[in-house]
Amino acid sequence: MPRSYPPEFRRKVLDLVKSGQPVRQIAADLGIHREALRTWVRQAEADTGKRPEQLTSAERDELKRLRKENSELKRANEILKAASAFFAAELGQPRTK
Structure with missing residues (x-):
């Protein structure tokens, strides 16, 4: 069953990604599956308009x-x-x- 992370935690992790640290390293350091983190990044990009093809x-x-x-x-x-x-x-x- 997938783990649920609080929105504040996700925002902080996304800030780390924006700072330029590699997704793989952040995921390993925080114990998050890297594909879950990539999904968060893609969704954040869609929400900000950087991925218009995604909802x-x-x-x-x-x-x-x-x-x-x-x-x-x-x-x-x-x-x-x-x-x-x-x-x-x-x-x-x-x-x-």
Whole structure:
């Protein structure tokens, strides 16, 4: 399971990378997997506009929220379709007393 690092720690590590120290060395010194650190660097670059081809953190959050909302709406739609089919079948049958 991936470890979670506090945002302040990530900012300090990214400052070390910006100072010119090699990513591999920083990762080894701090016990962070170097690919995790590279991911942080790429995301920071996207957030500052240096990687326009990559989604910013805000865009990623919005995409996640919209996907969740879309899933919930699809589920609600399926429930409404099933309910309308049920009631349509009930109305189509002759009533018996």
